[in-house]
Amino acid sequence: MRRLFSRYRILLPVVSLALLLVATFYMQPRTMSYFGVNLLFNLAVPIALATVAQMCIMMVEDIDLSVGAFVSLTACVTATLLNDQPVLGVGVLACLVAAYAVMGAVIHRLELPAIVVTLGMSFVWGGLALFILPTPGGASPGWLRSMMTSTPPMVPMAVVASVVIATVAHLLVVRSGIGTVLRGVGGNARSVARAGWPVIRLKALAYGLAGLFGVLAGMALVGLTTSADANIALRYTLLSIAGVILGGGEFTGGKVSPVGAVIGALTLTLAASFLSFLRLSPDWQIGAQGGILIIVLMARLLFTRRNTRDG
Amino acid sequence: MRNTTLVSAATLAMMAAVAPVHADTSDRRIALSNNYAGNSWRQAMLESWSEIAGAAAQDGVVAAADAFTTSENQATEQAAQIQNLILQGYDAIVLNAASPTALNGAVAEACNAGLVVVSFDGIVTEPCAWRIAVDFQQMGREQVDYLASRLPDGGNLLEIRGLAGVFVDDEISAGIHDGVAQHSQFDIVGAVHGDWAQEVAQRAVSGILPSLPDIVGVVTQGGDGYGAAQAIRAAGRDMPIIVLGNRQDEMQWWADQRDANGYETLSLSIAPGVATLAFWVAQQILDGQDVPKDLTVPFLKITQATLDDTLAQTPSGSVANVTYSLEDARAVIAGAD
Numbered sequence: 001m002r003r004l005f006s007r008y009r010i011l012l013p014v015v016s017l018a019l020l021l022v023a024t025f026y027m028q029p030r031t032m033s034y035f036g037v038n039l040l041f042n043l044a045v046p047i048a049l050a051t052v053a054q055m056c057i058m059m060v061e062d063i064d065l066s067v068g069a070f071v072s073l074t075a076c077v078t079a080t081l082l083n084d085q086p087v088l089g090v091g092v093l094a095c096l097v098a099a100y101a102v103m104g105a106v107i108h109r110l111e112l113p114a115i116v117v118t119l120g121m122s123f124v125w126g127g128l129a130l131f132i133l134p135t136p137g138g139a140s141p142g143w144l145r146s147m148m149t150s151t152p153p154m155v156p157m158a159v160v161a162s163v164v165i166a167t168v169a170h171l172l173v174v175r176s177g178i179g180t181v182l183r184g185v186g187g188n189a190r191s192v193a194r195a196g197w198p199v200i201r202l203k204a205l206a207y208g209l210a211g212l213f214g215v216l217a218g219m220a221l222v223g224l225t226t227s228a229d230a231n232i233a234l235r236y237t238l239l240s241i242a243g244v245i246l247g248g249g250e251f252t253g254g255k256v257s258p259v260g261a262v263i264g265a266l267t268l269t270l271a272a273s274f275l276s277f278l279r280l281s282p283d284w285q286i287g288a289q290g291g292i293l294i295i296v297l298m299a300r301l302l303f304t305r306r307n308t309r310d311g
Numbered sequence: 312m313r314n315t316t317l318v319s320a321a322t323l324a325m326m327a328a329v330a331p332v333h334a335d336t337s338d339r340r341i342a343l344s345n346n347y348a349g350n351s352w353r354q355a356m357l358e359s360w361s362e363i364a365g366a367a368a369q370d371g372v373v374a375a376a377d378a379f380t381t382s383e384n385q386a387t388e389q390a391a392q393i394q395n396l397i398l399q400g401y402d403a404i405v406l407n408a409a410s411p412t413a414l415n416g417a418v419a420e421a422c423n424a425g426l427v428v429v430s431f432d433g434i435v436t437e438p439c440a441w442r443i444a445v446d447f448q449q450m451g452r453e454q455v456d457y458l459a460s461r462l463p464d465g466g467n468l469l470e471i472r473g474l475a476g477v478f479v480d481d482e483i484s485a486g487i488h489d490g491v492a493q494h495s496q497f498d499i500v501g502a503v504h505g506d507w508a509q510e511v512a513q514r515a516v517s518g519i520l521p522s523l524p525d526i527v528g529v530v531t532q533g534g535d536g537y538g539a540a541q542a543i544r545a546a547g548r549d550m551p552i553i554v555l556g557n558r559q560d561e562m563q564w565w566a567d568q569r570d571a572n573g574y575e576t577l578s579l580s581i582a583p584g585v586a587t588l589a590f591w592v593a594q595q596i597l598d599g600q601d602v603p604k605d606l607t608v609p610f611l612k613i614t615q616a617t618l619d620d621t622l623a624q625t626p627s628g629s630v631a632n633v634t635y636s637l638e639d640a641r642a643v644i645a646g647a648d
Binding site: 028030031035036039040042043046135136137138221224225226227228229233234235236269272273277279283285 | 377379385387388390392394395398412414415416417424437478
């Protein structure tokens with residue numbers, strides 16, 4: 001059993017999510033319906049996208065502290081420019097993705113610590129968001145709203161979207177050739193460079209992918225909320241890091257799991273709902289959320305340790 | 312057990328559906344969704360809620376009146392909380408929102424699921440929700456009206472503003488300037504930002520005082536009156552009429568001054584107990600009453616006559632509070648028609 005868990009890194013996140021889901025269904029039977037599952041998970045869709053964005057950065061052994069501010073900015077652009085002047089809006093969003101790619105190249109070229117650069121950039125994104133939308137408002141483009149509130153037959157939108165995100169990210173990062181090289185940059189950048197790959201371009205590509213998923217997260221969020229606010233997604237920064245780790249990723253070595261990251265985001269969202277169904281006092285909720293995180297990580301450590309010893 | 316509750320809830324819901332307009336609310340559940348609990352105003356708000364709504368639940372007016380507070384004061388977190396409340400089967404949500412717009416999607420989900428959403432203080436713009444809003448401009452105008460009644464000859468005023476760039480600050484200030492335009496005997500000779508905090512206000516007023524002529528009145532936004540008084544006293548000036556904002560330290564200072572030299576002024580702000588007003592409004596809507604979507608919160612005004620009573624009831628470091636009854640809510644609803 002232990003060996004099973006350590007061999008298939010993805011199993012632990014899946015089991016955690018399943019256990020939590022069963023507990024939630026037991027606590028609040030009303031959630032066990034098409035409508036209930038959708039309400040439980042629809043706000044996890046933008047978090048899942050932000051988590052995949054964070055994963056793209058952690059894949060190349062960096063960390064991004066600006067995800068939350070960036071998603072807030074793209075949400076503001078979506079609710080204003082993309083809605084009023086679609087062409088300009090698409091242009092601005094494309095520029096933002098490019099800016100992310102440039103940020104990756106600069107971090108690599110100047111050998112700057114990503115944690116500092118992204119922390120600094122988070123204030124730039126925040127300032128731009130306030131510039132675009134000084135007071136909360138804006139409106140979601142109609143097509144986006146209807147997409148996020150659509151009701152596909154049998155399976156709720158939130159589940160369909162999660163599966164699509166996980167599949168696309170898996171194909172991109174795990175199955176494709178370039179994805180393997182990108183993970184190689186995180187594992188051993190020097191070897192990748194010696195093998196003749198331009199590491200600066202690879203880093204720019206990884207950051208660009210993160211930017212793309214960040215844009216999608218902002219758009220999905222506006223589709224759900226119908227309007228934006230310059231501070232709307234600030235908590236996504238830490239949630240996304242927690243989601244990647246919860247899903248079996250690691251801070252070093254290019255070890256990431258796209259499917260795990262999406263499951264991690266769903267687990268975090270579900271944990272918050274579960275705690276609120278428990279009627280736990282808000283003073284304890286953050287602590288309890290942290291507790292769930294620590295339990296899962298401890299479980300993982302237990303399995304991996306065991307594995308090395310058996311080795 | 313769980314199943315039987317569900318079945319009986321369903322039966323009750325069906326009975327409610329066929330009942331006449333004046334439905335009974337004893338089987339209805341109301342939840343408070345609150346985004347923040349980290350200051351004295353919000354603490355007083357939660358206490359008022361548990362006092363009034365808790366009693367209503369115990370008396371069987373409603374089946375439950377539970378309070379939920381998010382831990383991080385973030386809009387996306389509160390949106391998730393609202394969706395959870397829908398899943399928990401509440402009939403109405405009383406909402407103090409983290410953002411006027413970012414919760415609209417979740418509020419729309421609640422409305423579509425048949426819930427009543429009443430927002431207050433931090434209101435939401437989603438059209439399906441009710442709004443109990445504060446007329447901040449009126450709050451500014453009333454200060455100048457009061458000063459005009461006390462000082463018919465007029466004079467120079469000092470304005471203490473709130474936190475720059477916040478909607479509330481702009482609104483109150485606009486009201487004050489509107490009032491000054493109506494009472495042309497007054498001039499605003501200086502304005503500083505006090506950030507609604509005593510220390511900041513004291514520092515800011517100390518800084519501007521040397522450059523000012525004699526002032527007869529200070530118009531404020533609440534939380535800044537005591538600091539202004541300290542700064543003016545330290546500068547050795549005559550004490551002007553400072554309009555206060557219902558904080559305990561402000562009222563204590565006022566009472567001390569009154570006892571020492573007969574000082575008179577006015578204090579006004581919004582009572583945290585407005586949450587209980589929102590509770591009764593939600594109850595009335597569930598009861599089938601016709602309630603307009605936009606209501607206005609009455610101010611809590613403290614005058615020379617009510618100072619001692621209010622001060623005695625206000626805990627140190629807190630803010631003057633009042634809870635609302637069903638009759639108060641009916642009066643507010645009737646006033647909006």
